[in-house]
Amino acid sequence: MRFFKGFKEGMTCFGDLIAIIVNTVLLFIAYFIGVGITSIVAKIVGKNFLEMKTSAKVKTYWSDLNIKKRSLEECYRQF
């Protein structure tokens, strides 16, 4: 019984290890191909995804939000 329990635990650890390796490889690929290529193209065309810079010229950094009322339909959305 103890043997089977230990064997099961060992297999679970082995499975987890395989999952970590596979996940890491897939995420590596996703990062360098998906994120990387998009990022390079964006940099070439001058697209910024975050507002990175300060400016002495502007008077304010506040931007419009204008959330007045959310309808029930809007609240079903996760975006």
Add this chain to the structure above:
Amino acid sequence: MYMLSVSCYYHDSSAALLKDGVIVAAAEEERFTRKKHDTSFPINAAKYCLESQNITINEIDYMGFYEKPLLKFERMLSQHLQMFPFSLKTFLSSMPSWINEKLRVLRAIRKKLKYKGDVLFIEHHLAHAASTFLVSPFEKAAILTVDGVGEWTTTTYGLGEGNKINLMKEIKFPHSLGLLYSTITAYLGFSVNNSEYKVMGLAPYGDMNRKTNSYYKKLRRVIDIKEDGSYRFDLSYFKFHYADRMPSKKMCVLLGGPIVKRDSEMTMKHKNIAASLQLVTEEILFKILHHLHKVTNCDNLVMAGGVALNSVANGKILRNTPFKKIWIQPNASDGGTSIGTTSYIYNSVLGHKRNYALKDAYLGPSFSTKEIKTFLVKNKIKYSEFKSESDMIKKVAKLIYDNHVVGWFMKGMEWGPRALGARSILANPCNPKAKELLNSKVKHREKFRPFAPVVCDDDALTYFDCDNPVPEPTDFMLMVYPVWKKWHKVIPSVTHVDGSGRLQTIRRHQNKAYYDLIKEFGKLSGTPILINTSFNIRGEPIVCTPFDAYKCMMGTGIDCIVMDKFMIWRKDNPQDIWDSEQYAKD
């Protein structure tokens, strides 16, 4: 109509239940799992909410979630796109949790709670705004929310009127006052999203003068602050937008050394850095508030978000801005968004009129006399029973006066990070050695951190230089005020190095026994003030159940616990193997 809302997967998961417009139960998950700042799905907190009203999940009309997960995911992807290839490490570490749980919130709610009804999502800062305005005593108020980050937003302002909220302007990630505070917290060797209040406590030891504190000038180089309080960072000083470390090397060079190692002794330099951070924070907040008053032309202010827990800044608001009244909910940080979500859906989305204002923080689990007695008997714990409440008040006041450290376990557990007389440890503030006593016996805290006083609302102005009338957020220990100089030597254990105190005021209708105890102690000592510190040891959440309280006492040097009408002495019971030192973490 019942509505249940949850917040989770960032920090301080929580659940809140609303019944016909009234918040009837709310709690944070950490209190049940005993994991501080637990981020996991708040299954235990949700179960407590349902059990408190004897209902099942099938009776819930709507469920709410405190943010829009896809908007947050968009922001995270934008960070990686902007910072490629430097963000590889955080991409690899964060993506699995996004895929496995954060993007599957709906599935988690349905699976874990077996809920089949409608689930509604509202923006994070809208949840913050609602969490403070819709349960405030104000019909109309200016709203300010400031925290680390929600989906994209880090700071918003707007106006609340009736059951409507209009959030007008925002500042977006990566520019965040909350993240600035966290960055310096990390630089000083403390844990992020946990120890920011320690840096606030450290600040008064430093130079709080803008003209002479050189770190203030250095820190101002990092931020561009406009006249209306809006701000942006020079991001070369930060790494939080692409790495798991917050300050960059450039920030370390600016502050004159590497990141401080955890548990290092705080030097004068560190104290001055903490002071400069507090100065910058207050400068930004007050500028925003001046602007907000001008825009809204409203004298009432409500605030939420982690930065609204900065009680030192809060205590200065009415004296440094045109606002005349202020309200902050006890759980102003992310944990509090669950009550905001549920209130917003009920009042603003479904259009019901407001019929509730939060008057006390006792929204968590409570235990009846019978339940406590059963626990004591079942576990063979030696206890005695008070004859009456007045007998209890007199005996406990005398014990505290004789410098005993008393655990006080009454009513429903507090909502929010502060113990407010339901899960508190009480001690004598007139004892000059009380701080050392508490630290050696129970809390094991950093030496620089002060303990907080609790005073009855009608005595507050006698001992503290408060705004008059005393603002309601003091009931939730959210305002720091100067102690009048003549009392500094009378209550040394609760007077901070700068002569201030983070007081809690208590009104009799909120917690009668607690109020009467303070008054009774005043008859003995001449000073109706007690030390009130949270019923836990460092690194653990505040106790929730009688078992947690008993365990905490037996593992520390708390002399006794008053639990409802029962008194349990540590010396009468076999001391357990628990050693509080092993639990004492950051």
